Amino acid sequence: MSNHIPVTQPFLPPREEYESLLADIWDRNWLTNNGPLVKRLEEELTDYLDVTHLSLVSNGTVALQIAMKALDLEGEIITTPFSYVATTSSIKWENYTPVFADIHPQTFNLDPAKIEDAVTTKTSAIIATHVYGNPCDIEGIRKVANKYNLKIIYDAAHCFGTKYNGQPIFNYGDISTSSFHATKLFHTVEGGALVTDNAALHNKINLMRNFGHDGLNNFTGVGINGKNSELHAAMGIVNLKYIDEVLARRKKLSRLYDDYLENVEVQKQAIQPNSSYNFCYYPVLFDSEQQTETVLTNLKEHNIQTRRYFYPLLSKLDYVTTNNSTPVAEKVSKRILCLPLYHELTEEDISRISEIIKEG
Numbered sequence: 494m495s496n497h498i499p500v501t502q503p504f505l506p507p508r509e510e511y512e513s514l515l516a517d518i519w520d521r522n523w524l525t526n527n528g529p530l531v532k533r534l535e536e537e538l539t540d541y542l543d544v545t546h547l548s549l550v551s552n553g554t555v556a557l558q559i560a561m562k563a564l565d566l567e568g569e570i571i572t573t574p575f576s577y578v579a580t581t582s583s584i585k586w587e588n589y590t591p592v593f594a595d596i597h598p599q600t601f602n603l604d605p606a607k608i609e610d611a612v613t614t615k616t617s618a619i620i621a622t623h624v625y626g627n628p629c630d631i632e633g634i635r636k637v638a639n640k641y642n643l644k645i646i647y648d649a650a651h652c653f654g655t656k657y658n659g660q661p662i663f664n665y666g667d668i669s670t671s672s673f674h675a676t677k678l679f680h681t682v683e684g685g686a687l688v689t690d691n692a693a694l695h696n697k698i699n700l701m702r703n704f705g706h707d708g709l710n711n712f713t714g715v716g717i718n719g720k721n722s723e724l725h726a727a728m729g730i731v732n733l734k735y736i737d738e739v740l741a742r743r744k745k746l747s748r749l750y751d752d753y754l755e756n757v758e759v760q761k762q763a764i765q766p767n768s769s770y771n772f773c774y775y776p777v778l779f780d781s782e783q784q785t786e787t788v789l790t791n792l793k794e795h796n797i798q799t800r801r802y803f804y805p806l807l808s809k810l811d812y813v814t815t816n817n818s819t820p821v822a823e824k825v826s827k828r829i830l831c832l833p834l835y836h837e838l839t840e841e842d843i844s845r846i847s848e849i850i851k852e853g
């Protein structure tokens with residue numbers, strides 16, 4: 494049997510570079526609690542992403558939870574059923590009601606008209622995912638939010654390096670959250686961030702991620718432990734040096750897939766105009782669920798892993814009680830496969846994968 498090809502694999506930088514930062518951590522014996530490497534990574538990310546305020550936290554799920562709390566949401570939150578489970582589970586965890594709106598059949602992102610249909614007197618916010626790093630219809634969503642006085646949180650977990658209208662994608666919405674989990678394009682092993690351009694909100698987020706500590710013996714507001722550590726920050730600092738290489742490699746590999754799959758009847762995600770895409774994933778949409786399962790099985794027999802991502806729809810989770818119908822999302826979710834895509838993937842791998850898909 495040929496070599497196993499996973500669907501994804503974390504990027505690992507040269508070990509010596511990480512070890513040299515570890516040596517500094519040992520010298521300082523300062524492991525967490527907003528240490529020098531956490532501060533340094535926050536500065537470097539703020540700079541690299543060209544954003545106003547960025548708060549590093551322990552993961553992308555806690556980032557979403559803190560975002561909802563910081564914006565004082567209540568009642569219903571309109572969201573997408575086509576995202577990773579954390580987008581909905583965090584809403585439920587915070588005791589809000591997720592209300593699902595349907596997605597656009599080509600971009601796979603929330604459709605603003607469907608968001609508007611889902612608004613009730615109880616709606617307080619929209620949580621939209623930029624699916625696979627593809628920017629949402631930001632103007633459309635903003636219009637609905639303004640009309641009904643709703644907050645906007647963007648789950649930008651897939652968006653490292655994505656721009657829209659020349660602006661970093663993280664600059665849109667009241668808060669954008671991200672995940673720096675090991676499998677993401679940029680990672681700190683575990684980690685995440687909240688980005689906002691509002692200084693007061695930024696201050697509130699920083700209190701919330703640290704138990705509400707306002708000095709040693711003073712507490713302002715309810716908080717949680719959302720801090721990240723020096724060891725995680727060190728991984729981020731080293732990885733950030735390689736991010737342009739990582740982004741370029743993803744683009745190259747995606748173009749290779751495009752070439753190899755040129756004559757195969759699959760639908761690709763339509764990328765939002767005026768945006769620069771980060772080639773985070775390589776999703777393909779097949780004609781039917783049966784074909785999707787056949788391709789998945791064929792590849793698996795050749796030791797190649799693909800992922801039905803996102804499947805099932807989040808509206809099907811057993812703890813979700815609102816069940817508005819989202820037929821487009823349902824169709825897409827049943828027919829989508831993400832093909833292997835990671836830094837060490839080779840052209841031969843892509844050729845092999847494409848041949849197997851072609852044989853159908």
Ligand SMILES: *Cc1c(COP(=O)(O)O)cnc(C)c1O
Pocket residue numbers: 552553554555576577579580622648650651671672673674684685
């Ligand atoms: C990865 C991911 C998350 C969760 O991030 P964690 O850092 O793993 O908690 C949330 N939303 C989306 C869309 C994701 O892909």
